[in-house]
Amino acid sequence: MRSYWVIPFALIGLSGCVTETHSVTKNSPVVNSEVNNLEAARTRISLALEYLKAGNNTQAKFNLERAAKFAPKLPEVHYTLAYYFEQVKEFQQAKASYKTALKLVPNDPNTLNNYGTFLCRIGEYDEARAQLLKAIDTRGYLRVSQSYENLALCAVKQDKFELALDYLNSAVQHDGQSKSALISLAGLYYAKSDLHQALRVLERYTDNGFISSRSLFLEYLLHQEMGHLEQSQKIATTLVQTYPQSYQAQAIITENYNNSEFDVLREQYRKAKVAEITAQSPTVYNAQPKIKITRKKAPKRESKDNREVEQPVIATNSSNVTVSDAVSLRTSLPASSEVEEQSQLKQPAITTGVTETQEKIQEMTLVTETPNNQVRVVSFGEKKPVQQAQGQVQFYQPDPSQVRFREIAENNDPVRTTKSSSASAPLLNPEVNLPNVPVHTVGLGENLFSLSVKYDVKMASLLKWNKLKESDRLQIGQQVYLNNPQVTHIIQDGDSLYNIATNYQLQIGDLMRWNKLTPDVELAAGHSLLIVDPSNYTL
Numbered sequence: 001m002r003s004y005w006v007i008p009f010a011l012i013g014l015s016g017c018v019t020e021t022h023s024v025t026k027n028s029p030v031v032n033s034e035v036n037n038l039e040a041a042r043t044r045i046s047l048a049l050e051y052l053k054a055g056n057n058t059q060a061k062f063n064l065e066r067a068a069k070f071a072p073k074l075p076e077v078h079y080t081l082a083y084y085f086e087q088v089k090e091f092q093q094a095k096a097s098y099k100t101a102l103k104l105v106p107n108d109p110n111t112l113n114n115y116g117t118f119l120c121r122i123g124e125y126d127e128a129r130a131q132l133l134k135a136i137d138t139r140g141y142l143r144v145s146q147s148y149e150n151l152a153l154c155a156v157k158q159d160k161f162e163l164a165l166d167y168l169n170s171a172v173q174h175d176g177q178s179k180s181a182l183i184s185l186a187g188l189y190y191a192k193s194d195l196h197q198a199l200r201v202l203e204r205y206t207d208n209g210f211i212s213s214r215s216l217f218l219e220y221l222l223h224q225e226m227g228h229l230e231q232s233q234k235i236a237t238t239l240v241q242t243y244p245q246s247y248q249a250q251a252i253i254t255e256n257y258n259n260s261e262f263d264v265l266r267e268q269y270r271k272a273k274v275a276e277i278t279a280q281s282p283t284v285y286n287a288q289p290k291i292k293i294t295r296k297k298a299p300k301r302e303s304k305d306n307r308e309v310e311q312p313v314i315a316t317n318s319s320n321v322t323v324s325d326a327v328s329l330r331t332s333l334p335a336s337s338e339v340e341e342q343s344q345l346k347q348p349a350i351t352t353g354v355t356e357t358q359e360k361i362q363e364m365t366l367v368t369e370t371p372n373n374q375v376r377v378v379s380f381g382e383k384k385p386v387q388q389a390q391g392q393v394q395f396y397q398p399d400p401s402q403v404r405f406r407e408i409a410e411n412n413d414p415v416r417t418t419k420s421s422s423a424s425a426p427l428l429n430p431e432v433n434l435p436n437v438p439v440h441t442v443g444l445g446e447n448l449f450s451l452s453v454k455y456d457v458k459m460a461s462l463l464k465w466n467k468l469k470e471s472d473r474l475q476i477g478q479q480v481y482l483n484n485p486q487v488t489h490i491i492q493d494g495d496s497l498y499n500i501a502t503n504y505q506l507q508i509g510d511l512m513r514w515n516k517l518t519p520d521v522e523l524a525a526g527h528s529l530l531i532v533d534p535s536n537y538t539l
Helices: 037-054 057-070 075-087 091-104 109-121 125-137 144-157 161-174 179-191 195-207 213-226 229-242 247-254 261-280 358-363 448-455 459-465 497-503 508-515
Strands: 018-022 029-033 366-369 375-379 416-418 437-441 479-481 488-490 528-530
Touching: 037 057, 037 075, 057 075, 075 091, 075 109, 091 109, 109 125, 109 144, 125 144, 144 161, 144 179, 161 179, 179 195, 179 213, 179 261, 195 213, 213 229, 213 247, 213 261, 229 247, 261 497, 448 459, 459 479, 497 508, 508 528
Parallel strands: none
Antiparallel strands: 018 029, 366 375, 416 437, 437 479, 488 528
């Protein structure tokens, strides 16, 4: 897609001339104007554009400065100067020149168009759109179609493809003979995978008697995509023979289509749709998920006086004294530790720091592991077998030979199915069978969690498919979908296989396979397409 920069009189040839003669006695030129100043200025503008085209920027600037001397209040002079500054990457000076031209003639449509095109190229899209729409609204403006094409170009740069489509259709309505508008429109339909509509636009192009390397190349790509290999080969032969030096012919010869303007636009459209889906549902495409790992710290154990206990309490004074509630920070003990319960202490344990008896006391200490993985000091004294105390809890240990396991019968009842709620429109291909949706009728005592376990389906999916909330309660006899009940998509005007596949996060090849479609299929509004795999639509 190309932008259009309008300069009236610039490309229609030289409308006047300027001759220079030198005085015999003075080394200075004497200029004799054979035409008025306006015509001389426009002549200089034409020369400047020719020099710019040839890459001679110095001569281009010289002629533009001369034009400004001839007609300093002529808008063409200033917006041509702006065009020159843009070519040499002096964008601020270019903007200043455009503003000067608009001060001279605020409603000049050519200046507005050129300024809007410039703003679009430097990325100021909103202001560019405003200037271009002003040009279109100007009474008597004849290049409305070109301004609409420039609006479409700005929209494409912003990934606003539907808006670009509207602008291009408007351009064609204002000028049905515009070659560039027709090819750009067909190229945009190709990018959206609306192949039949793209072919219709190209037919209109050829019916007007137009032919070009761009149109032939786009037609070749369309027939290749639709599987018309014989037709595409004929078009390729015509293109190579008619335009052998064109880059389109070289692309066909080298089979390098990815860098063509149409495939670049198609890839841009694909990325824009993926980005749109990602923005709507960020969890669908997450290339670099951020995972934060935190260590769970063990809770501090505190004694009764709220102080952290670091060492077990060691009691002395008597070999017959027992201590309960003394806690150790040790985490592993032999599994065969025994417990001896004694009567509660009548007075608290007294701690000591005597190191020479500590080893001996620890050897005589019996410890046990409590359910909370704590160690309790039980008694001191000589090691002796623990005698069963009165009132001690006894745990029942069954005889393994007497254990019997009851087999639970599996639920082999077939899952009921029902017709999909989205099957109101006939399928595009009548040979395709519409799959039924598996359902479950809620019985006594059942809920979503039990159904999720029974059918091995995620709770979140059940909630989504049945449009329920976690707080909702199921009623006896209520039908619960066990798979997505939306199995079809009803085709709307303007739909394409690419749009449908992108919206449902599918591949075009899968859509064609599930619906048994050929590459040249034409979508008909009011019919429907399967968006699930009928051979794998099970629990």
